[in-house]
Amino acid sequence: MPQLNGGDDLGANDEMISFKDEGEQEEKISENSSAERDLADVKSSLVNESETNQNSSSDSEAERRPPPRSETFRDKTRESLEEAAKRQDGGLFKSPPYPGYPFIMIPDLTSPYLPNGSLSPTARTYLQMKWPLLDVQPGGLQSRQALKDARSPSPAHIVGPFCWEFPGQFHLSNKVPVVQHPHHVHPLTPLITYSNEHFTPGNPPPHLQTDVDPKTGIPRPPHPPDISPYYPLSPGTVGQIPHPLGWLVPQQGQPVYPITTGGFRHPYPTALTVNASMSSLLSSRFPPHMVPPHHSLHTTGIPHPAIVTPNVKQESSHSDISSLNSSKQTDAKKEEEKKKQVHIKKPLNAFMLYMKEMRAKVVAECTLKESAAINQILGRRWHALSREEQAKYYELARKERQLHMQLYPGWSARDNYAANQQGKRKKRKREKQQAESNDLSAPKKCRARFGLDQQNNWCGPCSL
């Protein structure tokens, strides 16, 4: 876990990985930029690599763990280079090449706006570094620069590692404007912006109220009426990659995630005024599962994305009408239905936040959509991140947990355990894994127990 100034608890320290020095990364760049493999090869390589990693799990694990800093970087670099050359991926992943990421800038973003509504220079710098497609220029999003940026490839030094895994599928030039499904918006994005600690209440700057169609260049209404206000991101926001820092730039993010005026009575920042309502929310110390279904809408009119009310379950409420007339309806059933109707999700951890932010890039770079493959890539990229980069996400995750705790004081992760039928699924999966592990481990057991000399004592599976 990264230790930030102040020694804040962000997570397990031993979870931080050792990061390669930049010399190695540059080596990898030149090495990988010339590599050309098609998607099928890469997919198979992912599998092979995973197998390789399993075989050398101890090595990779040791590599992940931060070694004593006393170890000379040169030695480690040489070793890492040799190892990378051996590995199938050839060190395809590297940390995003913005070395020395100014994590120290993050606290500045807690108040990223100047009195005139524009971003502070520091926040602007940070946001541009992190989100080159996000127009954080003083002119606002309505400037055409945003479109220009969205249409042109993002600078490699800003965007980070391209998809070296899929160089043949690299279409970043016109695919960076990834259509991010509305639910890519972080569930806690509006949730977190409820905090007055981060933002001053008030409406967003007027220049942020409109969006421009990237194809036509015609300004669009903030939100199409057919888009559910539940996820205030319009599909038309092509090129606007949502990111977990959305809560840091709520006002700026509004044109990025257009909000229907019909759907929301107040824009996000005004939700900060919610402290009154939120205080009642908190003071009531409601058990999360006791929240009535419509309470997924915040009192500001903003639906709370952390509270999931599946349509199916909403439909079940219609059946409640008839069921209410039924004498069979018991209080226990009502409680049970309420629990089903409201599902407060877990706050995202650092890696999940990272995935949310980077997924669109990987999808754009690799033209891959399979999440399993994408997640493998993201997992490796995550390990390639520097401490500072990871620390940023650990800090975000920590803030999310804090806010989640504030919003749902009585909530526990246990509430979601087997809240749906996934419990059965997991159970089946676990049983399957156990069965597999038994098959694999049995030979080891017999071999360890009896040795090679006494194979006649081995059990059946071990003898195979």
Next chain:
DNA sequence: TGGCCTTTGAAGTGA
């Protein structure tokens, strides 16, 4: 249509 896959991390559970 629901479960699986795949990743990491936080948190819960049981011994």
Next chain:
DNA sequence: TCACTTCAAAGGCCA
């Protein structure tokens, strides 16, 4: 305290 399990997101795939 430790090992293990579950669940967060995501979307294609498959039975």
